[in-house]
Amino acid sequence: MPIFKYKAKNNSTGRTKSELTVALSDSELISSLHKRDYKISSIADVSGSLEAKINLLLNPIKVKDLVIFSRQFSVMIAANMPVVESLLILIDQTNSFSLKNMIADIAFEVDSGSLLSDAFARRPKVFSEFFINIIKSGETSGKLDEVLTYLADEMEKSYDMASKIRGAMIYPSFILAALTGVGVMLMVYVIPNLTAMLTETGMKLPLSTRIIIAISTFMRDYLILIALVILGLIMAGRYYLKTEIGKRQLDTIKLRMPIFGRLFKYIYLMRFTRSLSTLLKGGVTITRSLEITANVVGNVIYRELILDTLKSINDGNPLASVLETNDDVPKMVPQMISIGERTGQLDTVLDKITDFYSRESSAMLANLSALMEPMIMVIMGLGVGVMVAAILMPMYNMASQF
Numbered sequence: 001m002p003i004f005k006y007k008a009k010n011n012s013t014g015r016t017k018s019e020l021t022v023a024l025s026d027s028e029l030i031s032s033l034h035k036r037d038y039k040i041s042s043i044a045d046v047s048g049s050l051e052a053k054i055n056l057l058l059n060p061i062k063v064k065d066l067v068i069f070s071r072q073f074s075v076m077i078a079a080n081m082p083v084v085e086s087l088l089i090l091i092d093q094t095n096s097f098s099l100k101n102m103i104a105d106i107a108f109e110v111d112s113g114s115l116l117s118d119a120f121a122r123r124p125k126v127f128s129e130f131f132i133n134i135i136k137s138g139e140t141s142g143k144l145d146e147v148l149t150y151l152a153d154e155m156e157k158s159y160d161m162a163s164k165i166r167g168a169m170i171y172p173s174f175i176l177a178a179l180t181g182v183g184v185m186l187m188v189y190v191i192p193n194l195t196a197m198l199t200e201t202g203m204k205l206p207l208s209t210r211i212i213i214a215i216s217t218f219m220r221d222y223l224i225l226i227a228l229v230i231l232g233l234i235m236a237g238r239y240y241l242k243t244e245i246g247k248r249q250l251d252t253i254k255l256r257m258p259i260f261g262r263l264f265k266y267i268y269l270m271r272f273t274r275s276l277s278t279l280l281k282g283g284v285t286i287t288r289s290l291e292i293t294a295n296v297v298g299n300v301i302y303r304e305l306i307l308d309t310l311k312s313i314n315d316g317n318p319l320a321s322v323l324e325t326n327d328d329v330p331k332m333v334p335q336m337i338s339i340g341e342r343t344g345q346l347d348t349v350l351d352k353i354t355d356f357y358s359r360e361s362s363a364m365l366a367n368l369s370a371l372m373e374p375m376i377m378v379i380m381g382l383g384v385g386v387m388v389a390a391i392l393m394p395m396y397n398m399a400s401q402f
Contacts, residue, residue: 003047003101004029007037020046020055022091022100032092056098060121061126065096067152067159069103075150083109102126115139128277130296137282147282154278161267161361168368175376179256183383188223194391208390244300251300255328259371264299265328266361269352271297272306273333277350287313301328319346332356 004026007018023029033040040389046052072093076086087107094100102123109119117136120127126355131151138147195213199205205213217225256266275296279289287310294306309322318341324334332355340349 002026002045003049003052004043005046005052006033006043008033009041011037011039015096016041020052020097022097022104056101059097061096061099062101063162065094065099066126067155069094069099070148070152070155074145074152077148078145080145094306113296116144128296129294130279133284133288133292134278134282137279137284141283143283150278150281152276157358158271159325161358163271164365165267168365172368172372172376179380179383184219186387187216187219188328191391192220194395197395205394206390208386209394212390248300254299255301259368259375263331263364263368266357266364268297268299268302269329269333270357270361272302273350273354273357275348277354280347280350286319305329317401339340 002025003020003022005018005020006029009016021029023032026045029043030040069090073086076089077083081089081393084107087103087110091100091103094103106116106119106123109122110116115136116137117132120135121132121182126278134147134151135144139146141147183184191212193210195216199213241250255261257264272293275293276289279292280286284292290306290310290313294303294310299302305326305328306327309319312322313319317339320334320338320341323329323337324331336349336353337346340346343349
């Protein structure tokens with residue numbers, strides 16, 4: 001889609017602005033600017049320029065942008081506006097430069113005869129398989145407005161939960177980062193000055209003091225090397241976690257962690273039940289829904305569990321048969337799913353399970369800081385205790401001899 005760079009002056013305020021934007025043509029952009037009372041000084045197509053490519057690279061499409069796009073798009077389709085017209089309006093309503101460009105391309109493809117779901121499917125890095133299949137089910141059933149509204153609701157719920165998790169992690173992350181920074185400063189700059197006097201006396205120092213002095217000396221002499229090693233370990237760890245074995249080990253650790261393990265279980269169960277319910281309401285078959293959900297849940301352990309459930313269903317067993325034998329699934333989940341299967345209201349029961357674990361997760365997130373505070377206090381206490389035993393006590397003993 002053409003990318004233009006223009007310079008224009010607002011006739012009302014007298015302010016001049018120059019920016020990159022996306023439009024179907026220069027005449028369409030000129031018409032849009034005139035409607036907003038702008039007088040154009042210059043306009044040029046810079047689609048293939050380095051500046052346009054850098055702007056696309058530096059402004060990736062964020063999850064929040066997609067959530068807003070989905071909500072606005074669902075409102076327009078629910079108001080019986082044509083798909084292409086809705087997309088063209090959203091180009092102006094969107095702040096993200098990269099999303100503007102993508103929406104313009106999708107509008108062009110749909111206007112040229114492509115299905116909306118096919119246009120989304122050509123961008124798998126932006127739109128998940130879950131998103132695409134929901135859109136496809138809406139097109140097939142003729143209920144695109146309904147599935148878009150429901151999809152927007154579910155995306156907003158998922159985004160809100162992710163935002164709560166990030167917000168809850170700010171405090172413990174800040175404390176741990178501060179403790180690490182203070183510890184390094186003490187070891188590199190403070191402790192060498194404190195221990196110099198102890199070593200000069202020639203007195204026999206406790207083992208803990210000698211260990212602290214050795215660590216401090218090593219960190220002071222090889223600080224750059226230590227930083228490089230830590231950076232190398234982080235890079236190697238990231239590479240390892242991209243492998244199947246690494247992913248499995250990390251996902252297993254997540255489920256076994258104190259405090260956080262239960263929270264992760266709730267989040268994965270919410271993703272499973274919410275995604276499965278959304279797909280079933282969109283008219284997707286149970287087997288296809290499980291295939292998609294397995295890739296959406298975000299945990300290898302639960303992915304394998306869902307795939308085992310799919311295999312069991314294909315063998316003629318009920319949905320709850322595999323879930324009720326797994327220790328990572330609370331007994332309530334397969335019991336309620338079994339009731340939903342028997343009554344023919346599986347999607348409704350899945351929504352109830354999602355709501356329950358959503359409330360439980362929100363309560364845990366609200367109390368996360370309070371749960372983390374004892375652990376942080378213990379870590380700080382241990383650090384202070386080691387410092388007192390290793391440094392201050394020998395200095396006190398030395399002073400008492402005089």
